[in-house]
Amino acid sequence: MEIRDLRALLAVVRTGSFTRAAEDLGYSQSAISQQVAALELEVGQQLVMRRPVRPTAAGQRLAEHAARILLRLDVARSELSHFGHDAAELHVAVSPLDAPGLLAIAIRDLRSSDPRLQVRIRLLDAGAAVAEVASGTADVALVDGIASPNEPLHLADAGLLASTALAESALVVVLPLDHPLASRASIDLDVLADAPWIVAPSLAGSEVYALSPLALGHGRRTAYDGHDLLTMISLVAGGLGVAVLPASCCGHLDGAVAVPLRTPRLVHRTELLALRSVTVRQQRAIEALQSASSAL
Amino acid sequence: MEIRDLRALLAVVRTGSFTRAAEDLGYSQSAISQQVAALELEVGQQLVMRRPVRPTAAGQRLAEHAARILLRLDVARSELSHFGHDAAELHVAVSPLDAPGLLAIAIRDLRSSDPRLQVRIRLLDAGAAVAEVASGTADVALVDGIASPNEPLHLADAGLLASTALAESALVVVLPLDHPLASRASIDLDVLADAPWIVAPSLAGSEVYALSPLALGHGRRTAYDGHDLLTMISLVAGGLGVAVLPASCCGHLDGAVAVPLRTPRLVHRTELLALRSVTVRQQRAIEALQSASSAL
DNA sequence: GATGATTACGGACGCCGTAAGCATA
DNA sequence: TATGCTTACGGCGTCCGTAATCATC
Numbered sequence: 001m002e003i004r005d006l007r008a009l010l011a012v013v014r015t016g017s018f019t020r021a022a023e024d025l026g027y028s029q030s031a032i033s034q035q036v037a038a039l040e041l042e043v044g045q046q047l048v049m050r051r052p053v054r055p056t057a058a059g060q061r062l063a064e065h066a067a068r069i070l071l072r073l074d075v076a077r078s079e080l081s082h083f084g085h086d087a088a089e090l091h092v093a094v095s096p097l098d099a100p101g102l103l104a105i106a107i108r109d110l111r112s113s114d115p116r117l118q119v120r121i122r123l124l125d126a127g128a129a130v131a132e133v134a135s136g137t138a139d140v141a142l143v144d145g146i147a148s149p150n151e152p153l154h155l156a157d158a159g160l161l162a163s164t165a166l167a168e169s170a171l172v173v174v175l176p177l178d179h180p181l182a183s184r185a186s187i188d189l190d191v192l193a194d195a196p197w198i199v200a201p202s203l204a205g206s207e208v209y210a211l212s213p214l215a216l217g218h219g220r221r222t223a224y225d226g227h228d229l230l231t232m233i234s235l236v237a238g239g240l241g242v243a244v245l246p247a248s249c250c251g252h253l254d255g256a257v258a259v260p261l262r263t264p265r266l267v268h269r270t271e272l273l274a275l276r277s278v279t280v281r282q283q284r285a286i287e288a289l290q291s292a293s294s295a296l
Numbered sequence: 297m298e299i300r301d302l303r304a305l306l307a308v309v310r311t312g313s314f315t316r317a318a319e320d321l322g323y324s325q326s327a328i329s330q331q332v333a334a335l336e337l338e339v340g341q342q343l344v345m346r347r348p349v350r351p352t353a354a355g356q357r358l359a360e361h362a363a364r365i366l367l368r369l370d371v372a373r374s375e376l377s378h379f380g381h382d383a384a385e386l387h388v389a390v391s392p393l394d395a396p397g398l399l400a401i402a403i404r405d406l407r408s409s410d411p412r413l414q415v416r417i418r419l420l421d422a423g424a425a426v427a428e429v430a431s432g433t434a435d436v437a438l439v440d441g442i443a444s445p446n447e448p449l450h451l452a453d454a455g456l457l458a459s460t461a462l463a464e465s466a467l468v469v470v471l472p473l474d475h476p477l478a479s480r481a482s483i484d485l486d487v488l489a490d491a492p493w494i495v496a497p498s499l500a501g502s503e504v505y506a507l508s509p510l511a512l513g514h515g516r517r518t519a520y521d522g523h524d525l526l527t528m529i530s531l532v533a534g535g536l537g538v539a540v541l542p543a544s545c546c547g548h549l550d551g552a553v554a555v556p557l558r559t560p561r562l563v564h565r566t567e568l569l570a571l572r573s574v575t576v577r578q579q580r581a582i583e584a585l586q587s588a589s590s591a592l
Numbered sequence: 593g594a595t596g597a598t599t600a601c602g603g604a605c606g607c608c609g610t611a612a613g614c615a616t617a
Numbered sequence: 618t619a620t621g622c623t624t625a626c627g628g629c630g631t632c633c634g635t636a637a638t639c640a641t642c
Contacts, residue, residue, distance in 0.1 A: 001369055003299055004607095018622060028609050033623060035607095043376045050622060051616055058379050061573060065372040068453075069365050073297055076361040080339045083354050157364075158454035277357060300632095314597060324634050329598060331632095346597060347641055599638070606631080613624070 001042065003073070006066035008035035012048055013055045013063040068157060071134050075160055078136030079277045089118040090285055093129040093138035095145075102166065102270075103142065105292035110285060117281075130155050133273050139282045140289070141273040142166070144246075149267050162278065164286070166293035167270040169248035172258035174236045179257075186262040189244075196241035198222045200232055297338065299369070302362035304331035308344055309351045309359040364453060367430050371456055374432030375573045385414040386581055389425040389434035391441075398462065398566075399438065401588035406581060413577075426451050429569050435578045436585070437569040438462070440542075445563050458574070460582070462589035463566045465544035468554035470532045475553075482558040485540075492537035494518045496528055 011021035012032065022029040039062075040047050047059030055063060090110070094103065107119055124132065126145055132138035134156070145153040152163065173192065175182045181191070199222065222240050229249055236243050237255030244261060246268030272289050274282055307317035308328065318325045335358075336343050343355030351359060386406070390399065403415055420428065422441055428434035430452070441449040448459065469488065471478045477487070495518065518536050525545055532539050533551030540557060542564030568585050570578055 001299065001373070003297065019620090029622075030610080030624085031608050037623080038607095043373070045376065045379065053622085058376050061375055062372055065368055069368055072361055072365055076358055077297070077339070079357055079361075080341065080354050083341065154454070157456075158450070160453075315595090325597075326599085326635080327633055333598085334632095349597085593642105595640105595642080597638100597640080600636085602633105602635095604631100604633090606629105608627105608629090610627095611625085613622105615620105615622080617618100617620080 001039070002035075003070070005035045005039045006062075007070060008032050009039055009047060009059065010063050010066045010070065012036060012053060013059060016053050018053065071131070071156060072160060074131070074134040074136075075275065078134060079275050081136060082275065082277065082279050082282075089120055090140075090281060091132075091138040092119065092121045092285075093124050093132045093141035093143075094121055095124060095126045095129050095141070095143040102289065102292050105295060106285070106288040109288040109292060113284070114281075126153075126155060130161070130273065133161060133275065136275070139274065139279075140285050142270060142289070143273060144268060144270045146171070146266050147269045148265060151269075153269055153271055155271070155273065159276075161273045162276045162286075163271045163273050164290060165269060166272050166289065167248070168267045169246045171244055171261040171266055171268055172247045173261055174233065174243045174245050174253065174256050174258050176237055176239050176242075176256055179242070181259065182257045184259050186260045188263045189261065190263070192242060196222065198232065198235050198241040198243040200243065297335070298331075299366070301331045301335045302358075303366060304328050305335055305343060305355065306359050306362045306366065308332060308349060309355065312349050314349065367427070367452060368456060370427070370430040370432075371571065374430060375571050377432060378571065378573065378575055378578075385416055386436075386577060387428075387434040388415065388417045388581075389420050389428045389437035389439075390417055391420060391422045391425050391437070391439040398585065398588050401591060402581070402584040405584040405588060409580070410577075422449075422451060426457070426569065429457060429571065432571070435570065436581050438566060438585070439569060440564060440566045442467070442562050443565045445561060447565075449565055449567055451567070451569065455572075457569045458572045458582075459570075460568045460586060461565060462568050462585065463544070464563045465542045467540055467557040467562055467564055468543045469557050470529065470539045470541050470549065470552050470554050472532055472535050472538075472552055475538070477555065478553045480555050482556045484559045485557065486559070488538060492518065494528065494531050494537040494539040496539065 007025060008021060008027075008031075011024050012018055015021050015024065018032045018036070019029050022032045025032070027035075036048060043058070043062070045058050046056050047062060048055050092103070103121065110117055110119070122132070122138065124141075126143040129138065129141040129143045133141045143153065143155060145155070147153050149168065152158075152165070155161075155163070173181075173187045173189075181187055222235065229245075232243060232245070233253055233256055235241070237253075245258070247258065247260070248268065270293075272286060272293075274286055278286065303321060304317060304323075304327075307320050308314055311317050311320065314328045314332070315325050318328045321328070323331075332344065339354070339358070341354050342352050343358060344351050388399070399417065406413055406415070418428070418434065420437075422439045425434065425437040425439045429437045439449065439451060441451070443449050445464065448454075448461070451457075451459070469477075469483045469485075477483060518531065525541075528539060528541070529549055529552055531537070533549075541554070543554065543556070544564065566589075568582060568589075570582055574582065
């Protein structure tokens with residue numbers, strides 16, 4: 001099992017095409033074909049079906065292992081390249097719903113002790129943020145997601161990256177003003193299984209929607225692929241459906257109401273990610289973000 | 297970063313010698329030298345010091361990553377080779393202190409539904425048991441260790457192997473009959489920091505001894521490298537020192553007393569490990585062990 | 593001086609790209 | 618028929634082992 005072959009398998013599974021995998025990896029189509037064939041020969045079974053190109057069960061499983069291995073290799077490379085050195089600029093990756101006040105406080109704090117510090121913030125989804133930290137493109141990441149109370153988000157192998165919880169906030173169901181449940185004190189998700197939903201994976205995380213009552217429900221779904229909270233809320237206010245959002249983001253709703261989610265017991269959680277072997281500057285950034293979050 | 301090179305680095309770090317690493321891996325000494333050199337060239341820094349051969353900080357860190365990656369590769373290979381097939385014999389790896397009654401109940405249970413099942417049990421330390429499950433040599437493993445209450449043992453990357461908790465039991469401090477603390481109702485470990493200790497990593501896990509009060513203490517240490525409980529207890533009874541053991545193993549003490557450990561809050565935990573994609577026979581074994589543990 | 597890591601060098605194998613072959617939508 | 622994966626084949630690079638070199642205990 002060569003790294004190269006695993007990378008090829010992963011690219012093929014991801015893109016659904018040998019040709020595109022070859023383009024992505026800078027190989028010829030033929031090379032990818034040979035690499036996957038070598039892997040299949042080695043494990044003695046087919047890993048992807050051809051035409052259409054889809055992973056078999058074994059291929060899917062191997063691709064998952066491959067993804068973890070390649071991520072860890074990225075982390076290893078990044079950690080080693082940071083041994084000793086310390087960059088002038090601090091790159092922060094942020095996933096959509098991180099409490100915005102947190103960043104501002106932390107950066108002001110950092111600037112006060114290091115006035116010449118350049119900070120660069122990029123908005124990414126959680127998976128991409130993890131990849132950026134792993135590859136060293138970002139120094140730290142603020143990522144959010146849905147989890148059980150006091151449970152970590154499972155963003156990477158435990159221990160691969162240093163992660164600390166910054167904040168947890170309750171989840172609310174956002175309803176149009178005239179919704180029959182709008183005056184409830186709290187809501188169980190089951191009763192909304194067949195309701196029309198507005199699904200925004202990059203906002204509230206796909207975890208919420210994967211919960212069984214929702215996954216099995218037959219209500220109409222509206223997908224919103226953006227990051228913008230106001231748009232999301234206006235969709236709800238406009239009567240297109242209901243949505244789950246973190247309470248911390250729902251201070252001022254216009255034409256909608258937020259009702260606390262009672263079951264399932266889930267919270268919106270924000271974590272801070274960094275490489276485990278951090279430089280002095282990264283360490284300071286982590287501390288600043290931690291103290292900012294406890295100040296909020 | 298090639299798998300081959302990482303494996304070489306790990307072998308060099310583990311054995312402390314290029315020559316022995318070469319023997320272990322079936323290469324010439326020269327090949328290992330070249331592989332490590334290639335790795336050092338690639339990451340742009342020295343990974344091991346020579347004569348004596350010791351890892352640098354960077355090398356140590358990379359070796360840790362390498363170990364995880366190689367373990368995951370083993371798991372991937374094992375999982376794929378089990379797709380479909382099901383072996384006639386069930387291999388169980390057991391670490392020293394697993395509740396012995398548990399195995400007996402589970403195996404009797406399995407035999408009753410599958411009389412021709414061959415079972416083979418091997419006693420190994422926890423690390424080796426993990427490796428055996430990963431490589432497919434063992435179908436399931438019963439491993440034990442020290443953890444905080446309701447916390448998993450961190451034996452491998454979370455999610456790499458299927459693990460379920462079978463049992464948790466309190467920890468006791470085993471003291472000679474005439475020890476001044478022998479009549480206490482419970483003990484804080486701090487008060488024993490400077491006491492003479494009997495350290496048996498393969499019995500109670502090294503985690504206990506790594507706790508700060510003990511690690512910093514100046515008491516004499518006696519190391520016992522075996523698995524045998526009676527020997528261990530007789531060492532305590534003989535006045536060589538005190539020890540921490542799981543309460544479940546200390547039913548009949550001869551010449552010693554067991555006092556519950558109050559702080560730190562730790563328990564002895566037994567977990568069941570298996571590959572995540574299990575065969576029918578493995579699945580039955582897991583269920584039998586689970587029901588046996590809940591019966592105890 | 594002996595043990596053990598590095599360097600030098602040649603042979604062999606493996607890998608990739610080009611290009612032809614072939615199957616499927 | 619066209620798109621796209623596979624197979625054939627040749628060249629290049631790489632990797633390993635032998636053996637000489639060098640360093641350290």
